[in-house]
Amino acid sequence: MSELDKNPEAATDDVPPEAQEDPLYFAWEPKEGASAHIQSFKAAPEFQEPLGYPGELVDNWKEVALAKMEELRGKFRSFRLFLDICVKCGACTDKCHYYMGTSDPKNMPVGRQDLLRSVYRRYFTLPGKWFPQLVGARELTEDVLEEWYTYYFQCSECRRCSVYCPYGIDTAEITMAAREILDSVGIGMKYTNEIIGKVFKVGNNLGLPKPALQSTLEDLEDEIEEDTGVRVRLPLDEPADILLVTPSADFFAEPHIDGLIGYAKVFHATGAKWTLSSYASEAANFAMFIGSYENMRRIALRIRKAAIDLGVKRIIIGECGHAWRAAYQFLNTLAGPFDFLDPNYPVPQHICEYTWEAIQKGLLKFDKSQNDHLKVTFHDSCNVARASRMGDYPGGQFEIPRNIIKAVCNHFYEMPEDTIKEATLCCGGGGGLLTDDLMELRKKGGSPRMKALKQATEEYGVNKMAAICAICKTQFSKIMPMFGYGMDDIMSLHQLVSNAIILPGSEQEKELMEAEAENAGENAGEGEA
Amino acid sequence: MLTVLYALLYYVAAIIFVVGVAKRVWEYWKTPQPAVIPTTPAPVTRTGVVWRMFKEVAFFESLWKSNKWIWIFAMMFHLSLWLIIIRHLRYFLDPVPTLIVLAQPFGKYAGFFFVLGALGLLARRMFVPRIRYISNPSDYLMLLLFLGIGLSGLGMTFVSKTDIVGVKAFFLGLMTFNWQPLPTDLPVLVHLGLVALFLIIFPFSKLVHAPGVFFSPTRNMVDNPREKFRPVPWLPPVDEVQYDPPHGS
Numbered sequence: 149m150s151e152l153d154k155n156p157e158a159a160t161d162d163v164p165p166e167a168q169e170d171p172l173y174f175a176w177e178p179k180e181g182a183s184a185h186i187q188s189f190k191a192a193p194e195f196q197e198p199l200g201y202p203g204e205l206v207d208n209w210k211e212v213a214l215a216k217m218e219e220l221r222g223k224f225r226s227f228r229l230f231l232d233i234c235v236k237c238g239a240c241t242d243k244c245h246y247y248m249g250t251s252d253p254k255n256m257p258v259g260r261q262d263l264l265r266s267v268y269r270r271y272f273t274l275p276g277k278w279f280p281q282l283v284g285a286r287e288l289t290e291d292v293l294e295e296w297y298t299y300y301f302q303c304s305e306c307r308r309c310s311v312y313c314p315y316g317i318d319t320a321e322i323t324m325a326a327r328e329i330l331d332s333v334g335i336g337m338k339y340t341n342e343i344i345g346k347v348f349k350v351g352n353n354l355g356l357p358k359p360a361l362q363s364t365l366e367d368l369e370d371e372i373e374e375d376t377g378v379r380v381r382l383p384l385d386e387p388a389d390i391l392l393v394t395p396s397a398d399f400f401a402e403p404h405i406d407g408l409i410g411y412a413k414v415f416h417a418t419g420a421k422w423t424l425s426s427y428a429s430e431a432a433n434f435a436m437f438i439g440s441y442e443n444m445r446r447i448a449l450r451i452r453k454a455a456i457d458l459g460v461k462r463i464i465i466g467e468c469g470h471a472w473r474a475a476y477q478f479l480n481t482l483a484g485p486f487d488f489l490d491p492n493y494p495v496p497q498h499i500c501e502y503t504w505e506a507i508q509k510g511l512l513k514f515d516k517s518q519n520d521h522l523k524v525t526f527h528d529s530c531n532v533a534r535a536s537r538m539g540d541y542p543g544g545q546f547e548i549p550r551n552i553i554k555a556v557c558n559h560f561y562e563m564p565e566d567t568i569k570e571a572t573l574c575c576g577g578g579g580g581l582l583t584d585d586l587m588e589l590r591k592k593g594g595s596p597r598m599k600a601l602k603q604a605t606e607e608y609g610v611n612k613m614a615a616i617c618a619i620c621k622t623q624f625s626k627i628m629p630m631f632g633y634g635m636d637d638i639m640s641l642h643q644l645v646s647n648a649i650i651l652p653g654s655e656q657e658k659e660l661m662e663a664e665a666e667n668a669g670e671n672a673g674e675g676e677a
Numbered sequence: 678m679l680t681v682l683y684a685l686l687y688y689v690a691a692i693i694f695v696v697g698v699a700k701r702v703w704e705y706w707k708t709p710q711p712a713v714i715p716t717t718p719a720p721v722t723r724t725g726v727v728w729r730m731f732k733e734v735a736f737f738e739s740l741w742k743s744n745k746w747i748w749i750f751a752m753m754f755h756l757s758l759w760l761i762i763i764r765h766l767r768y769f770l771d772p773v774p775t776l777i778v779l780a781q782p783f784g785k786y787a788g789f790f791f792v793l794g795a796l797g798l799l800a801r802r803m804f805v806p807r808i809r810y811i812s813n814p815s816d817y818l819m820l821l822l823f824l825g826i827g828l829s830g831l832g833m834t835f836v837s838k839t840d841i842v843g844v845k846a847f848f849l850g851l852m853t854f855n856w857q858p859l860p861t862d863l864p865v866l867v868h869l870g871l872v873a874l875f876l877i878i879f880p881f882s883k884l885v886h887a888p889g890v891f892f893s894p895t896r897n898m899v900d901n902p903r904e905k906f907r908p909v910p911w912l913p914p915v916d917e918v919q920y921d922p923p924h925g926s
């Protein structure tokens with residue numbers, strides 16, 4: 149057991165002075181309204197309309213919202229059931245990192261659900277219609293909409309709560325529905341909705357057009373050649389066997405880009421014919437965050453079309469948590485069937501599945517000592533951990549990335565047991581919250597993870613954290629400096645691979661061979677003597 | 678007079694309970710679950726899902742991971758409830774099957790654990806601030822209802838013995854539409870009145886968690902979205918869709 153679960157009831161109302169300075173202190177007592185002031189920017193009409201939503205609050209918002217709620221409870225069993233069966237047992241109350249970080253009871257998973265459940269009860273259940281006070285039912289008002297907007301954008305849809313609920317109630321499902329209802333009356337979030345619009349227009353979240361992409365990839369090829377002496381290709385829109393769809397941050401930001409270099413080296417070393425697509429130049433699917441199946445599908449279909457146009461046999465997804473969920477759980481459902489691809493491979497595959505398979509087949513050669521200066525831990529990203537799988541057995545999503553790390557690093561350590569794998573803590577920036585206007589929330593929501601990392605640092609001297617999620621990487625490089633780490637102490641998993649891989653014909657291979665020859669010589673010398 | 682009142686009450690309660698729960702189950706059954714969303718790691722086979730669900734309903738696996746105190750009280754409460762229900766079958770079956778006769782002593786003392794469990798849950802609700810915050814009046818009343826049922830039941834078994842033979846005759850009479858007089862001591866009337874209330878509110882309250890848990894998509898789905906194609910029922914098929922046009926470059 150770590151500090152996190154030790155005696156949550158012990159804390160008292162008056163926060164001790166050290167707590168006020170220590171961002172890692174958790175007060176377990178609810179403090180009402182503690183994060184009521186944190187609200188993300190709302191979307192202007194120009195960001196709402198391309199997604200099919202009204203630009204501003206519609207006049208008959210109440211009817212529209214209730215009609216939407218009725219529609220959603222007919223379309224999603226999860227939504228209907230979860231609103232009905234919560235028994236208010238409280239098991240989830242201390243499981244949300246935003247509650248841990250803010251102490252606001254509306255950030256307790258059940259507290260968050262109740263914001264919507266109270267309205268649902270008032271309009272859709274008998275006891276709520278007859279005895280609203282008794283069952284905590286309330287009218288839908290503009291204040292309620294405002295409260296929804298505040299707190300449903302303080303949930304990263306990480307599903308940690310669903311692990312601990314005796315009925316598997318997943319607050320993320322309620323959050324997605326709430327965001328869809330808000331969007332349908334004209335209240336949208338700027339960050340998510342603007343980005344989705346960019347994907348529709350340009351093909352990726354960052355709005356990188358094809359020429360920019362092309363030149364970035366060429367620069368990377370030069371960079372790799374400089375480092376290794378080998379020309380490793382990063383093909384764009386070329387006919388190939390494998391279509392790689394990766395979060396666009398991989399083209400652009402640190403430490404993501406080192407991950408992309410890692411994938412390219414792995415593909416090169418395995419001799420694969422692969423390509424990126426400028427049309428589907430984004431693995432992220434922010435429409436999942438706002439619970440919009442229509443928009444999610446529109447984005448997913450881009451991958452389908454790119455696969456058809458480029459005539460590939462397989463689709464592989466780069467390092468990204470929610471994108472992997474969108475691909476794993478939704479791509480087939482929304483844009484399938486993919487019967488035109490090679491049936492010997494699952495659709496889609498994760499880049500880690502590909503790399504691990506290559507390692508197992510002995511196709512990759514590593515010099516692990518290249519990572520000897522690092523003491524690495526691994527951050528399980530929520531969506532990978534709790535909403536997907538890798539390999540063909542449950543839990544492969546935990547083992548495969550760790551197996552890869554252990555294959556390329558000598559020093560790997562775990563963070564505390566109750567903060568990894570299915571119990572992993574969100575980075576604090578998932579679910580569409582990775583925007584500067586939510587910085588306070590991101591810091592507070594990330595603090596439980598930082599606390600776990602600190603424990604690993606104190607115990608084993610861990611100095612780097614690897615992750616396989618674009619959002620995690622961006623979030624951590626932003627908040628880690630606030631907790632005494634460097635912004636580059638977060639790494640891409642494939643950056644570790646990239647460091648250690650020995651490409652055939654590379655400088656590294658030559659060096660290694662020379663070193664080996666020297667060793668052999670020495671050994672031989674000893675033998676003679 | 679009281680016999681007639683209770684007889685009618687039980688017919689109404691039974692109908693509301695059966696029809697109400699059936700309606701709920703029907704709704705959950707027919708509402709689609711458009712994506713495969715088990716909380717992972719999740720079983721990749723049907724058998725695996727049955728095992729996961731069994732662990733969940735028999736041992737409260739998730740609750741165990743979550744909070745040992747709630748787990749202990751909830752376990753105590755639900756296990757004794759089962760024993761109590763099994764024991765009570767003797768009032769509806771004639772002759773009484775051996776199994777139920779064997780369960781009799783356990784069922785009798787289970788009443789104490791039932792009350793203890795309910796008290797524990799009530800204490801948590803009242804004294805843990807986080808749980809107090811999420812509790813509505815109905816949540817307290819529900820526990821008080823269970824305490825009332827449990828205490829009046831214990832009263833009949835251990836304090837002032839009731840004419841059980843008469844109670845059994847009453848219920849057998851109800852089932853064969855051949856009404857027999859109900860013994861009218863206060864504990865019986867309280868006990869039976871509260872149980873009828875329980876049956877009536879069951880389908881309209883959080884008590885539907887009992888049948889509901891079996892429909893929970895995060896627990897009852899096989900983790901196979903890549904292996905098995907399951908289109909969203911309310912979206913047009915993929916060959917009817919329009920793709921976004923390519924962007925000029």
Ligand code: SF4
Nearest residue numbers: 234235237238240313
């Ligand atoms: S753990 Fe589940 S049932 Fe219990 S309060 Fe939370 S959401 Fe409700």
Ligand code: SF4
Nearest residue numbers: 244303304306307309
């Ligand atoms: S999904 Fe994650 S962020 Fe949302 S309420 Fe649950 S634990 Fe909190």
